[in-house]
Amino acid sequence: MRNYIVTALFLPLFTLAAPLWAETESERLTRWLDDRYEEELAFSPMGLTELGRKQQYDQIDDYSEAALDAELAWQLGTVDDLRERFDYGALEPEAKVSYDYWVYRAERASNQAKWRRHDYVLDPVTSSHTDLPQFMINYHKVDTVQDMRDYIARLSGVARALGQLQARAAVAAGEGIRPPRFAYGVVIEQSRGMITGAPFENEGNPAPLWSDVLAKTAALREAGLVDDAQMQALRDRARAALVDEVGPAYRTLIAWLQQDRANADAQARGVHGLPDGGAYYAHRLRQYTTTDLSAEQVHQLGLEEVARIRGEMEAIREQVGFEGDLDAFFEYVRSDDRFYYPNTDAGRQAFIDETRHYLELIEDKLPQYFGILPKAGLEVRRVEAFRERDGASAFYEPGTADGSRPGVYYMHLSDMRANNRTDLQTTAYHEGDPGHHMQGSIALEREDLPLFRTNVWYSAYGEGWALYSELLAWEMGVYDNPYYDFGRLGAEIFRAIRLVVDTGMHAKGWSEERAVRYMLDNSAIPEASVRSEIQRYLVWPGQATSYKVGMLKILELRERAREALGDDFDIRDFHDLVLGGGSLPLDILERRVDEWIAAG
Incomplete structure (x- = not known):
């Protein structure tokens, strides 16, 4: 410090305000992105609060179209400024990801604005x-x-x-x-x-x-x-x-x-019945999968995955000695009392306690598969009564980067017959560790990335990772109950079914009842949950397709890396790479993994 002060005394006056070191183009970009993201956060007082900040603490977001237009104009303006200020060729690979990601978000927002009025403003899911x-x-x-x-x-x-x-x-x-x-x-x-x-x-x-x-x-x-x-x-x-x-x-x-x-x-129908509904649904698929897959491609992918997973489920049916066919086994798992806790407060608490047990079970194995682990705590809670719905899906809400608010795994427990125990273990890993909680917390806790990359969320990446986590938990050897392993496959086929029914209702004209029947015929999910799920897809077109598309891409990238790196492949390094970059569009994630493979 003393040498710095003495040197500064002899500098010309006009240089005193300038840095005494030369910033790289990548460092300059990160500083610029952080400044712009602070401007972006100012558009959402509620978003600031969710990050644990008490800025604009007396305000609620402006939900008007005029406010949305103003934010979009600002966002597109930042892209023009970005392109003028920075030499892309001088950026390091990680900085190029940040640059491309910022541009991608603006382009996505611009595309979304064209269809803003097609998105349902008031519905039971976005709520x-x-x-x-x-x-x-x-x-x-x-x-x-x-x-x-x-x-x-x-x-x-x-x-x-x-x-x-x-x-x-x-x-x-x-x-x-x-x-x-x-x-x-x-x-x-x-x-x-x-x-x-x-x-x-x-x-x-x-x-x-x-x-x-x-x-x-x-x-x-x-x-x-x-x-x-x-x-x-x-x-x-x-x-x-x-x-x-x-x-x-x-x-x-x-x-x-x-x-x-x-x-x-x-009679509920998909968005194909809206003005320009076909084009709107194609847009929704692009937004949620971050790919250019068509509705027909997604539909066929779903049919193929359903057929493949049914084969694995048949093997478990034979393992437990069930004498009927797979459809009868679905009905047995769906209806037998052994797979449900009683619809009482004691039953609800038992469901929560067993969930916590399985999260504790996997915790000791995480260091074998991850170099970076989350610091934030994880809580398991029942959804508050005012927003609880029979048969509605469990969900995760993130904590804060400083740990002042833990991540929370919420469950709808008003109807215990909608909560089959064979789904319990898998859902815990999807919503908790190594799923949403690990992914979201590690991103929030990164200090070496532009801030926006630690907070932004894309469904194909986030839900894809959570579904991949269900398979990873099985690979980690924590399933010791064949019925719970059947539940894991049930969760995977559930996401494959989503590809079929979402595209079926929104692009192919399927009725709500046809979608319900397809899901019942190919899963052991309780009918109350099936009907709730199908209604969810009807008001949230495209979102349900993101899970399987994202999972398959992460698996594809893992096997590509394993094959290319051979004995040098380390699953911990791969997972740290995938989680360490924040929630990325799938094509940018793929590029990041390919660059990592090339670096050897």
Whole structure:
């Protein structure tokens, strides 16, 4: 430090503001990308909160089309600036990935904007109407009095956002774009749940947001940060925001949904029935698979994978000595009581406890297959009552890079007959380690990548990795129950079935019942879950295809590397490479692996 200061004293004045070392083009790019990503994050106060930051902590995102247009214009402008400022040929390979990835995201956003109104704004899966309260309850931490003031301000933002979502749904409906009628019923029911009970009604249990207000203000009182009078004043302000703003916004939304529901299709159909539906679905496949696969190619891939996996399932049927055919075995696994916990609180807790057991079982084996392990904790929880649905899929929500909030594996347990135990172990590895939790946490914890690469998510990569993790867990030798191994194959054929039914409904005109029957005929999944899944695909076209497409690409790249490197191949290095670059489009991931192979 002393030498640095002495040297600086003799520098010409105009050089004092310049760095005393020469940045490489790659370092300069990383700094530029981080600066731009900070600008991008400023468009989403909620995104900042989800990253554990208390910036714009009193604001809710702007859901209007005008806000989306403004962000897109900014994003496209950054690409022009990027191309003007940097010499691509002077970048190191990893920096070229970052450069190409930034451009890819902007081009993807531009393509998405063309179809924005085709995306259902209000449906049971993307669930903006419940995500807003869920965000307030699970993400807005209240550690100080100012945090609670910000919470109350955000309640006004929730009301405004609900109105913006309703306005966009109404514009789309005016263009003949509506989800199937069943989606209206679910959204209405869930929205009513947000305003059932106190303070929206004179009696009954506290509504979800009011319950959260009571808990968070009580915590401030227990911490000695407010006295009784101050706590009550905060509660009074929150009550006013809920009663005067949030409640009316939900009631207005419900009334519009009830009025428009009659215009929606009573018999659900895929997006082929929307204006320009074929082109829209082709776009959705490109977005979700990050490939150029056509609907017909995806459909055929699904049929081939279903046939292959059925063969492996037959082997397990024979191993356990079941005398009937595979269809009868599906029905046995689907219906026999031995494969279910009771539909009681004790049964639900047993399901959670067994899930935790299998996550602990695999933890000791992870260092044999990974050089980099996540630092963040993982919790297993039941979905909150206000957003729990019978038969709905389990899911994962990431923690923060600093570990202040753990990753959470959520399960819908309201109907235990929709939770077959043969699926339990596999789903734990998909949602937890080595699946979503490991992938998401390792990306968040990387400090040597541009920040955007640690946070961005692509379904083909993320869901592909999670499905690959189910197979990897089997390769790690943690399955000791043939029925649970059958469940693993059931989970894989489930994703292969998705290729068939998603393209069937959205590109080939399949009915909802035909899709339900195909899934029941080729899996042991309980019928309640099957029907819930098929409705999910109807309102979320293309997303269900990303899992198998991504998994097959990762397997293809692993075997390519194994063959090319021979004895020098190390599975830990391969996994660290795949996870260490963040969530990448599949073609960029493939290039990254090929460069690693070439480097030997």
